[in-house]
Amino acid sequence: MSRIAYVNGRYVPHRDATIHVEDRGFQFADGVYEVCEVRAGRLIDERRHLDRLDRSLSELRIVPPMTRAALSVVIRETVRQNRVRDGIVYLQVTRGIARRDHAFPDKPIPASLIVTSRSADPVKRDKAADAGVGVITVPDNRWDRVDIKTVGLLPNVLAKQAAKEAGAKEAWFVDAKGEVTEGSSTNAWIVTADGIVVTRPAEHGILRGITRAVILDILAAAGLKLEERAFTLAEARAAREAFFTSASNIVVPVVKLDGAVVGDGKPGPVVSRLREEFYRFAEASA
Template sequence: MSRVAYVNGTYSPRDEAVVHIEDRGFQFADGVYEVWSVFDGRLADFDGHMQRLHRSLNELKIEIPMTAAALGVVLRETVRRNRVRDGIVYLQVTRGTAPRDHAFPADVAPSVIVTAKRIDLSKGDRTAVNGAAGVTQPDIRWGRCDIKTVGLLPNVLAKQAARERGAYECLMYDEMGLVTEGSSTNAWIVDENGKLRTRDTQANILRGVTRAAILKLVEAEGVELDERAFSVEEAKKAREVFVTAASSFVMPLVSLDGVKIGDGKPGPIATRLREIYLEQARREAI
């Protein structure tokens, strides 16, 4: 069956779905996006992603295109038409189409694009069992990484650097050598003292929805948490390093720039958090 995309009110075969050449997402990266995990045809962390979508749109002064309920219908219908049981659904909202000019156009309706695809979740499970490799490089992104924009070129370059070095993820660090985020993930360590650490969202990082869900699970599990930045060197000396995201859930990193983390195997905290996150996400998906 051919895949189906939703574009501005119409469901079309994906290969026939188009946006205008003057869509501002294409010309200026003037738009935002969200990605929901799909379990058994249902959306995980629906409200968290929707709240972050609204925040991103408000920060960029892009009109909210439809109610959360209506958008939920579109997301689920796209999932249904693509017969996705386990996978992801991707939403992109741009400022819309207008003659090219840097300033915001007046009276322009936002563009809304939704796609969905299947993912073999067992592949990620196999990677998590053995752990993945990570690399590091300087963070060259702009100053508003808290907004989930489609302007992802620095992230793309970081992810490509990881691929070229045979790694799963690239952790980026600021001018002080402190880890900010992964190219498409939030970063965590269990430090030398056994304390779980992740950078606080007052810094220039994305307010990860999976990150927020993990924080609640950490509290329920009674794990000692410190929302405080850590350096690349601290990460390399840590007992555990892992990353979180809607598409990778909780993924242990067992090496960083070729340096073995801990005993070189996924640690107990990352392993436990992945297990209980997946249980909760599947149970509460709607």
Template sequence: MPHLAYVNGHYAPHQMASLSIEDRATQFSDGVYEVCLYLNGHGVDFTAHMDRLDRSLAALSIPAPMGRRALALVMDRLLIRNRLRTASLYLQISRGVAPRDHAFPKPAPAPSLIMTAKRFDCDALKRQQAKGIAVISTPDLRWKRCDIKSVSLLGNVLAKQAARQKGAGEGWMVDADGLITEGASSSAFIIDQAGCLRIRTLAADILPSITRRAVLDIAAQQKITIDHRAFSLDEAKSAKEAFIASTTAGVTPVISLDDQMIGHGQPGPITKAIISRHWDHMQAFFDQPARAPSASRMAQRPAR
């Protein structure tokens, strides 16, 4: 089974793929990323992911390394070369390679583009959704522009590690006012005692999650009352239900927070209904004709 990465116009085995030691992603976290889910060879909410990538690049004044159609073709080829149809694909774009200096280099270097892909296990996700996960609270230590999907993720790493050390599946980060912002790698939702779906309003301290948007669309279709208002740790612990949402976690129930049971300690009815509708959304991609490798596409040279 091939295990290939893409680095700046070349496909190479993972153990041979590398970036320059002076790439600004490695020295300054001066770059952005996306994680896209492919089902049966089709990108889920692909346009939304590319729109967010463009916004992140623009916020950091990093030029796109290629046009969107060319980028989509490279992503497609990476999956084909790895013989993957249902997979998660990681894409990272940095400002490029330049002698180390904090200010933007002049002249501007060519941006660096790397990609990796791995098989996505839908059955494992469904098993997790059926059980739910435990969550812990942790201080929000991130920078102030979390709306940019930057590769600067040390605060997220520390939150996730704190959760792992306590046997939890996610860490919910809490700001200086005692309000939950989001998870280390997911959006945070609760169903409060009034039956409202609570979610913090988008701002600079929140990533505009693609799955968050899908959940809100589903909730609106289901006539679920949506309250765009931050919630405290105590409100989350006393919620009827809670769940996280992300590209690779889908919609996953939260059954406890800081070892305190949420609701009845099992996935609640509103959460399960949203999960069902979200899988309907995902199934639409499975139902499209499979995109099989072709000799002509494999023979084309990668976009530069």
């Protein structure tokens, strides 16, 4: 079966899905996106993802392309037409199509909306997480507003490629202070020798991850100690456990950092518990 994409009001074959050459997302990365997991035919944390989408659009002063209820219908129909039971749904909103000029168009234009969905193998994902993965570190050279989930991801692309070439799963950004900010497409966490879970606070320096929010709920319910603060690369290297989180990967143990073993080189009890508990705390909607 060929894949289907939703593009500006139409469901079209994925291979024929196109945007105008002067769409501002293409010209200026003037747009935002979201990725939501589909598990057993249900959307995971849709409400939180759409809340974050609304915030991103507001920060960039982009008028939503349709009502939230209508967008939910489009998302579900795209998942349905692609027959995705386990996988992801991707949505992207840009400021729209206008003559190329850095400033916003003088007259209101409709925002562009693209929605796609594809299947993924949850068994394969879990198998990788069961063994743990490697992470490398790279200098953080991104703009200051990474809390907005924009499509301007070139530094992230280069970091992810560096990780791939190094045989690692992810790259963590490290700022000028020697502190880990986040991954190229994930939030970063460590567990100290004292059993304290540490992650950077969700301010302008990192993206407010949806999976991150669920993990905070699990930690609170389990009575595990949490510190929302910056942690240094040296702390990460000395950590008992490390892991990263994202909508497409959920919770992934980090067993190597820049080639050095983290902890005992195996997924630890904290990250294992978080993985086991995740779907009990995440919101699943039909």
